[in-house]
Amino acid sequence: MRFNSKSGKFLEEAIMQFSSLPGIGRKTALRFALHLLRRPENEVENFANAILSLKKDTKFCSVCHNISDSDLCNICADKTRDFSKICIVEGIHDVIALEATSQYNGLYHVLGGVISPMEGISPSDLNIASLFSRLDEGNVQEVIFALPATMEGDTTNYFINRKIENKNIEVTILARGVAIGDELQYTDEITLGQSIINRKPFEK
Amino acid sequence: MRFNSKSGKFLEEAIMQFSSLPGIGRKTALRFALHLLRRPENEVENFANAILSLKKDTKFCSVCHNISDSDLCNICADKTRDFSKICIVEGIHDVIALEATSQYNGLYHVLGGVISPMEGISPSDLNIASLFSRLDEGNVQEVIFALPATMEGDTTNYFINRKIENKNIEVTILARGVAIGDELQYTDEITLGQSIINRKPFEK
Numbered sequence: 578m579r580f581n582s583k584s585g586k587f588l589e590e591a592i593m594q595f596s597s598l599p600g601i602g603r604k605t606a607l608r609f610a611l612h613l614l615r616r617p618e619n620e621v622e623n624f625a626n627a628i629l630s631l632k633k634d635t636k637f638c639s640v641c642h643n644i645s646d647s648d649l650c651n652i653c654a655d656k657t658r659d660f661s662k663i664c665i666v667e668g669i670h671d672v673i674a675l676e677a678t679s680q681y682n683g684l685y686h687v688l689g690g691v692i693s694p695m696e697g698i699s700p701s702d703l704n705i706a707s708l709f710s711r712l713d714e715g716n717v718q719e720v721i722f723a724l725p726a727t728m729e730g731d732t733t734n735y736f737i738n739r740k741i742e743n744k745n746i747e748v749t750i751l752a753r754g755v756a757i758g759d760e761l762q763y764t765d766e767i768t769l770g771q772s773i774i775n776r777k778p779f780e781k
Numbered sequence: 782m783r784f785n786s787k788s789g790k791f792l793e794e795a796i797m798q799f800s801s802l803p804g805i806g807r808k809t810a811l812r813f814a815l816h817l818l819r820r821p822e823n824e825v826e827n828f829a830n831a832i833l834s835l836k837k838d839t840k841f842c843s844v845c846h847n848i849s850d851s852d853l854c855n856i857c858a859d860k861t862r863d864f865s866k867i868c869i870v871e872g873i874h875d876v877i878a879l880e881a882t883s884q885y886n887g888l889y890h891v892l893g894g895v896i897s898p899m900e901g902i903s904p905s906d907l908n909i910a911s912l913f914s915r916l917d918e919g920n921v922q923e924v925i926f927a928l929p930a931t932m933e934g935d936t937t938n939y940f941i942n943r944k945i946e947n948k949n950i951e952v953t954i955l956a957r958g959v960a961i962g963d964e965l966q967y968t969d970e971i972t973l974g975q976s977i978i979n980r981k982p983f984e985k
Contacts, residue, residue: 587834608874614836631814632818
């Protein structure tokens with residue numbers, strides 16, 4: 578749909594901005610804009626201010642690079658967490674996903690990406706030096722790899738593991754296998770192959 | 782996913798705002814927020830300002846109630862349009878959809894809704910009085926009903942038609958029938974029934 582000249586420049590600008598969001602086309606962007614037009618002015622102001630604040634006021638934790646309101650994120654500042662475990666993740670969304678499971682009580686380290694020669698991302702582009710500094714402090718007993726199950730994720734795991742294998746730190750990785758609720762016939766061959774190789778004693 | 786306490790109040794506020802948009806849940810809202818976090822500050826400012834402008838600076842046409850940058854919308858101000866035709870639509874999105882077809886050169890009248898006793902929307906809640914004023918000026922020769930093909934749309938058509946049937950104005954309605962690209966077996970019975978009743982001479 579084209580509606581530049583007919584529908585006014587303010588609507589057009591809002592549509593352009595909304596359609597820059599991931600997965601949003603012009604039709605959905607138009608729907609968002611018309612939705613906001615129908616809402617009271619103070620609500621729309623709050624909407625715009627939340628976006629401004631998000632960018633201006635959000636900080637990143639100086640220890641683990643997670644999103645934070647202050648110098649130290651809520652996880653690193655939480656004395657009840659297990660400081661002997663560091664879970665290495667690609668991004669903030671992974672911290673959120675793992676926290677939502679309520680199954681992990683250790684700390685995190687957000688790399689900000691994974692090593693990818695194809696995309697020109699080398700270890701120096703990631704938060705890896707600060708990871709080694711944390712490990713050098715000597716309190717960490719376990720490093721958990723929770724990077725994507727892709728070639729780039731595996732490459733990054735290998736790179737980090739090589740640097741720390743002489744440090745007497747236990748290194749673990751998230752279990753890979755058939756997802757809960759999945760049917761075997763629809764599980765890809767590599768995952769299924771890994772899951773039979775890594776089969777576990779059945780718990781009664 | 783719950784991540785209020787862990788991920789910072791600015792992120793949480795942005796997620797809350799984005800998830801107030803139609804069809805957007807918390808996961809997609811999080812994706813939008815993290816996407817904006819990665820963009821440069823000036824781009825995020827432009828985004829927020831576009832939303833503010835949309836609400837503050839957008840006007841509505843004093844004649845047809847379409848969205849506008851000034852007192853008169855681009856369609857009502859366009860001397861090349863056919864001022865003898867008025868197409869009656871529910872909302873701005875309908876003007877945009879019809880304009881996108883490039884098949885209509887008349888004017889519009891945006892009702893801002895349809896009559897719905899169930900939702901307590903009566904004719905006085907809609908831009909109907911201003912429609913009759915326009916018709917009273919005597920220049921209009923055709924009124925085209927382009928309201929939704931629902932009971933409420935039909936009710937609104939009947940209401941308007943009763944008020945203007947003595948005015949010597951031709952009243953038409955959008956053709957209803959099998960949509961282009963649709964297969965008959967998947968077309969609902971009422972639409973298919975209407976399309977056989979209203980069948981047209983085949984054009985070679």
